[in-house]
Amino acid sequence: MELKGYPRGWFVIEISKELGANEVKPIKYFGRDMVLFRGESGEPYVLDAYCPHLGAHLGHGGKVVGETIRCPFHAWRFEGNDGKCVEVPYAKRIPQKACVRHHRVQEKNGLIFMWHCPRNSEPDWEIPTIEHYAKDGWTEWDAALLYIKTHPKEVVENLADKAHFGPVHGTWVDWFENEFNGHIGIQRARGVAYPRGGGEDRFELQSTYYGPGYMLTEMRSVLPNILLLAHTPIDENSLHLRFGAMIDLSNVRQGGEKFTAQYRENLLIGFREDIQLWENKVYRERPVLVDGDGDLGGLRRWYAQFYESASAA
Ligand code: FES
Ligand SMILES: [Fe+2]
Structure with missing residues (x-):
């Protein structure tokens, strides 16, 4: 499509x-x-x-x-x-x-x-309010602004890409599922991450796309946090991606700032690995898939609903 x-x-x-x-x-x-x-x-x-x-x-x-x-x-x-x-x-x-x-x-x-909206139609969904935003103990997003030469569909496909966690991010995923419902697309995963600084962190996450360009990840890891991944096309071949994290420091007595900086940096390092792939790959209209891949077909059908060309077809 x-x-x-x-x-x-x-x-x-x-x-x-x-x-x-x-x-x-x-x-x-x-x-x-x-x-x-x-x-x-x-x-x-x-x-x-x-x-x-x-x-x-x-x-x-x-x-x-x-x-x-x-x-x-x-x-x-x-x-x-x-x-x-x-x-x-x-x-x-x-x-x-x-x-x-x-x-x-x-x-x-x-x-x-x-x-x-290419047809100028009114919004047909709301942006949900994040309950913890600007609440006591939670940090700001401190989002990085990244310029990436790719099509947004490449970024979105990450949501269903179960098999890239290991090779790209060095993360072990032991449970994974996707759910697509109206304008919402979800990934749920559990696994273990191995941060640069050593050790291992068990994590459990839910990533939710609200429409095609705004995703929040609720992460239960060392400290509760919410990740922001928002990408907006500049033109047909490039986009701006804003990547940030709100972290709950309410139970941290000291060293919160250092932890936050380290945590964000680890995330950004992981993220740059995705970016390098996107900027150099081709898009396979008909990829060869196997049973251990995520629900890429479901994801592509979900994503196509946001395009005029696809809904007219
Ligand atoms: S007022 Fe003259 S160009 Fe805008
Ligand atoms: Fe990724």
Whole structure:
């Protein structure tokens, strides 16, 4: 099944604390130039980048005024909520056509999400609130931002790839299952990890994709933690992946910071091993599979639902 274009869903476009008050950032996702800014109320907004007047990029030099952004070229102002022009400082009438496309944005769990749908349909699922986020004892995500030259389907296939844990991550998995249900895709696994620093950690995890680009892993290991893996296509051949961990340090008396740094680094090392594979592999439309592989067929059917091309077929 060929997956054309970009998937539909909620995608992380920024970490909340990376976008300050009144800050403006140019962004590019889904092959589209856009501007992300935080209004004076604290609300984040995303608009298409190019001004309808003479085409300036609002993300390069644009300024926040209230809940609007002012174009750096001739100072037209556009509403964050709907992209309509609300002021042209030197004209009496504002033309109807003076607007830029706006995109639906939501801020939750310390993350800024954008809804993307090629047909412009409304969101049909919610981003669940993480109960422990910003609660006493839990750390922030401290997410790393990685640029990866691959198609998101390669990243998603990890969810069903039972057999790569050993060879790639040096992790022993003794129990594994997948479940696919609506927009949700789950992996449950139990096993033993062998961290770089020596020793072994028994772990039990549940990884849940909420739609095609946002995954949380609840991990019961040395310390309870939640991993974030959020990937958003930049264009057809590359993506941004944000990878972080919220760790519960409420029972740690001392050395929490050192542990956290070490833990994150171990995760990132493991993760770079996946990345190296993705950046150099080909995609097999019809792979040769064996009984010990995970449910790759189920995963591919689940993932295809987020693409126009597949649902039209
Ligand atoms: S190009 Fe934006 S106001 Fe002129
Ligand atoms: Fe992996």
